[in-house]
Amino acid sequence: MFTGNVQEIGTVVAVDEARIAVSAPRAAAGAPGSICLNGVGLTVLQTAYETQLLEAGLSAETRRRSTLDQIRPGTRVNVETPLALGDPLAGHLVQGNVDAVGKIVRIDDEGVARRLWIKPPERFLPLVVAKGQIAIDGVSLTVAEVSRDRFSVALIPLTLRATTLSELSVGDRVNLEPDLVVRLVRRRVPDLARSVTEAVATLPWAGRLSGGRGVEQALAQLAAGGAVMIWDPDREGEGDVVFAGARLRPEAFTFLLTQVCGHPTVPCAPEVLDRLEIGPVPGPGDRHGTRPHIPVDLASGTGTGVSAAERAATVRRLAHPDARPADFLRPGHVFPLAARPGGLAERAGHTEATVAMCVAAGLPPVGVCCEVMNPDGTMAGAADLEIAALRWGLPLLDVADLGKHL
Structure with missing residues (x-):
């Protein structure tokens, strides 16, 4: 048994189908009976x-079920010796x-820290619990x-310095082991996660929706001004x-400013902006x-144009088919x-999704979208979005689902 508290980084010296030799001074000095290399428990054959x-010994089963199938001399590995009676449980x-085995699909730098997004096999995901524990390449981390x-997992500077996780790139494979307690609970109550998911899915207008029916529900809410x-x-x-945009009320814009807290923008079909002679901002645009x-x-406004009521009125006029260039100050x-002329087929972004949904709802191709932010100023992640959707009573859809059904 191990703890996921990496004790040193070793270097693979030699490897064949039956053995792996690692330079690991601290582990070799202790002459352990077993060793954990990148999360794989192996029997130690000899130490020097x-x-x-x-x-340590390698079997065909071990190589097939882990990233050790591609390990080569010179590879750096996380090393941990077994937990002994009386040792602290650090992880x-x-x-x-x-x-x-999971795949790194995204890496976000967060100041001195780093966030890894990992895509595991579908069968493994029910064993992953937000704020629960997981071992990634033998490192104990919190989901x-x-x-x-x-x-995703967040890596603090200490973890980045003391393990090989700092060396990972998008596309790399990592060994995964779920929390032992979660594994046992899932086996004891195998339908627990499915039951919760099905219960949430029965909520008609809130939480995660998917498929054609989910898109239909979302469009109905949008058409009604929601x-x-x-x-x-x-x-x-x-x-x-x-x-x-055509249904936007002042209180809706207030909600975006005070609750959603991102930057409200107005996605439009390109022909709308051409007709109203609203040109592009000079420059190459953003990174997305x-x-x-x-x-x-x-x-025609009388104020500064900043109030929620004035901005909502501006958006509604942008969406009006009779609007003219002279209706707007610049x-x-x-x-x-x-939005891109080809819509979601050309670019699967929030801008194109907003316009596509407005059109599918039978409304002018002008909408408003605003990023969801956490109270601490960080961008809302997947778990935050699901909580916010339930709290605000909103359907939550994946852009990919919209692309399939619109």
């Missing part, structure tokens, strides 16, 4: 204090039995978020609250290919974005 090497109980097909939450785990990893245009205010406080 003088050369600081240890040899959590780790058996060294790899349950699955930060769990989404539909992936989860909001929908959409998120994109593959591009920006952020979620937006969306309203239809968004196309911002000159911000505008309603010319620059202003409402920020149009141009």
Whole structure:
């Protein structure tokens, strides 16, 4: 038994089908009976204090079920010796039995820390619990978020310095072992997670929706002047609250400013902006290919254009088919974005999703979207979005689902 508290980083010296030799001075000096290398528990065959090497046995089963199938001399590995009676449990109980191999699909730098997004096999995901424990390449970590097909962990500077996780890149494979307690509970109550998911899915207008029926429900809410939450785990990893521009009320814009807390923008079909002679903002645009245009205010307004009522009126006028270029002052406080002409088929972004939903709801191709932020100023992740959707009574849809059904 291990704890996921890496004691040193070793270097693979030699490997064949039956053995692996690792330079690990601290582990070799202790002459352990077993060793955990990158989360894989192995039997130690021999140690050599003088050369600081240890040899462990490899089986075809071990190689097939872990990343050790691709390990090569020179590879750095996380090394931990077994937990002894009386030792402190610094991490959590780790058996060294790899349950699955996951793939790094995204890495976010967060100041001095780092967040890894890992996509495991579908069968493994029910064993991952937000704020629960997991071993990744033998490192005990806390699960930060769990989404539909992936989860994330946050790496603090100490973990980055003391383990090989700092060396991972997008596309790399990692060994995964779930928390022992979660594994036992899931086996004892195998339908628990499914029952909870099914119960949440019965809520008609709130929480995660999927499939054609889910899209239909969201469109009905949008057409009635309500909001929908959409998120994109593959591009920006952020979620937006969306309203239809033609149905936007002042209180809805107030909600975006005071509760959603992101930057409200107005996705428009490109022909709308061309007709209203609202040109693009000079420059290459942002790193995600968004196309911002000159911000505008309603010319007939009497205030500064900043209030929720004035901005909502500006958006409604942008969505009106009889609007003219002279109806708007430039620059202003409402920020149009141009959707790609090919819609979601050309770019699966929040801008295109907003316009596509408005059109599918039978409304003009102008909407409002605003990123969901946490109270501490960070962007809401998958778990935060699901909680917010339930709290606000909003349907939550994946942009990929919209692309399939619109």
